[in-house]
Amino acid sequence: MDHQAALASFIASLRARGSEQTLARYERACVALLEQLGDKPLQQATRHDMQRALARLHAGGLAPRTLAVTLSAWRTWFRHLAKVGEADPAVFSGIKAPRAPKRLPNALTESEAMRLVDAPASAAEPHSPAIAARDQAMFEVLYGCGIRIGELVGLDVRDADLDRGEMRVFGKGRKERVVPLGAPACTAIRKWLDLRSSLVTGVGLPALFVGARGERISPPVVRRALKLRALQQGISSHVYPHRLRHSFASHVLQSSQDLRAVQELMGHASIASTQVYTHLDFQHLAKVYDQAHPRARKRKA
Numbered sequence: 001m002d003h004q005a006a007l008a009s010f011i012a013s014l015r016a017r018g019s020e021q022t023l024a025r026y027e028r029a030c031v032a033l034l035e036q037l038g039d040k041p042l043q044q045a046t047r048h049d050m051q052r053a054l055a056r057l058h059a060g061g062l063a064p065r066t067l068a069v070t071l072s073a074w075r076t077w078f079r080h081l082a083k084v085g086e087a088d089p090a091v092f093s094g095i096k097a098p099r100a101p102k103r104l105p106n107a108l109t110e111s112e113a114m115r116l117v118d119a120p121a122s123a124a125e126p127h128s129p130a131i132a133a134r135d136q137a138m139f140e141v142l143y144g145c146g147i148r149i150g151e152l153v154g155l156d157v158r159d160a161d162l163d164r165g166e167m168r169v170f171g172k173g174r175k176e177r178v179v180p181l182g183a184p185a186c187t188a189i190r191k192w193l194d195l196r197s198s199l200v201t202g203v204g205l206p207a208l209f210v211g212a213r214g215e216r217i218s219p220p221v222v223r224r225a226l227k228l229r230a231l232q233q234g235i236s237s238h239v240y241p242h243r244l245r246h247s248f249a250s251h252v253l254q255s256s257q258d259l260r261a262v263q264e265l266m267g268h269a270s271i272a273s274t275q276v277y278t279h280l281d282f283q284h285l286a287k288v289y290d291q292a293h294p295r296a297r298k299r300k301a
Contacts, residue, residue: 003034006042006086010077017174019150021219029073032057042078042087050074050091058098068097106243107250108235115233116244117143117184130195131212135225137192138209138217140185141167142226142241146248146266147179149219149241156206157193162186171267179265249274 007030014023036053037045058067074092081087108116117139142152151169159168165181181189189208201214209217222241230239245266253262263274 003042006081007031007034007077010080013080014076019154019172021150025069026073026076029070030077032070033074033077042081045087045091047091047093047095050095054095054097064098071095071097107247108239108243110251112235113143113244113247113251116230116235116239119229119233128212130192130198133188133192133195134199134209134217135229137185137188138222139226139229139244140188141181142244143248144182144185145169145179146245146252148245148267149222151267152222152241153207153209153217153219155208157208158206160189160208162190169267172269175267175269177264177267 007027010030011023011027014026018026033053036056037049040049054067054071057070062070071092075089078087078089078092082089117136138152141147141155142149145167147167147169148171151171154170155167160181161167162181165183165186167179167181169177169179171177192209196210199210199212199214205214205216207216209222211217211221219241226239226241226244249262249266252265253259256262259271259274263271266274268274
């Protein structure tokens with residue numbers, strides 16, 4: 001099997017269980033490996049080849065987090081090829097990506113988040129009531145449910161149970177979870193559904209959120225709409241969909257102190273992924289202490 005056929009086979013195997021973003025990332029990673037290997041057959045690749053390829057990408061400026069995804073893609077590809085005897089996944093034994101520094105999630109303040117979602121829907125797109133209603137519903141769901149942008153654009157109309165106030169979401173690996181929908185989100189979705197037919201062009205299109213051309217909405221459209229809303233509301237810092245997810249987790253944890261509940265709502269497989277928000281909570285407490293406690297004021301003086 002030549003390089004291109006091996007890659008095409010791998011991507012096809014992922015298509016049924018991965019998002020388009022994951023497919024694109026994995027394909028870029030595998031193309032980068034092929035460029036590093038040159039004409040060398042995959043069956044002849046050695047552990048040294050893999051170490052050198054990873055080191056070259058690191059030297060070329062790839063961040064540790066990107067390198068970790070790249071290495072994961074390579075391992076997955078070689079496991080796939082091993083099933084037909086085209087590669088040996090053991091060549092990655094002992095190889096690790098450089099450790100990325102831990103960064104705290106960048107959450108909005110509660111007042112910023114409320115200002116963002118409470119803005120008049122007409123402010124988003126004055127000339128199109130349907131798009132304005134769609135944007136409002138999307139922002140309510142992003143902040144009110146804390147879901148990922150890939151989960152948002154993958155939602156179908158049938159996933160929203162407005163009578164029960166629930167949303168069915170398919171996360172990483174198509175893992176299903178049900179998240180609660182608050183009253184503002186339900187109201188916004190109902191208003192959007194009343195206008196959705198004015199944008200939908202295809203017959204039987206299941207997508208909950210659609211773009212101006214009547215097809216399932218894409219992540220870049222969501223990002224642009226959110227950025228515009230933030231600028232209109234005077235929020236100067238960069239606002240993006242995943243920042244609303246961070247804000248959701250931080251604000252729920254600050255109010256409830258229930259880490260397990262936040263883990264379930266976020267769809268984290270490991271609570272270690274959720275624990276990062278406890279650092280944000282501590283930062284909030286430390287700030288309150290510095291502002292309110294007389295000994296803190298005296299120390300600062």
